[in-house]
Amino acid sequence: MANAIKSIAKYIKRYPEGDEAKILRDLCGALEQGTVFELERLFGMKDKAFELALALLDEWKFDRHVAERRLQKYLDRDED
Numbered sequence: 012m013a014n015a016i017k018s019i020a021k022y023i024k025r026y027p028e029g030d031e032a033k034i035l036r037d038l039c040g041a042l043e044q045g046t047v048f049e050l051e052r053l054f055g056m057k058d059k060a061f062e063l064a065l066a067l068l069d070e071w072k073f074d075r076h077v078a079e080r081r082l083q084k085y086l087d088r089d090e091d
Contacts, residue, residue, distance in 0.1 A: 015067040031060035
């Protein structure tokens with residue numbers, strides 16, 4: 012998620028008072044904490060911010076997939 016987070020941080024620094032900055036902060040926090048985020052909040056965003064949100068979700072999904080595979084690898088190991 013590092014690439015998307017870095018881009019989102021730059022966006023928030025550039026537009027700190029915008030509605031999109033608040034939504035992106037809330038989305039990042041929800042993903043990090045595993046809390047609920049209302050997806051309809053994304054629909055009114057400007058294109059760039061919306062693309063950043065989608066990139067974040069994509070990287071988050073990939074990171075979770077990798078972590079689950081890593082866990083399964085250790086669970087499947089035969090240890091004496």
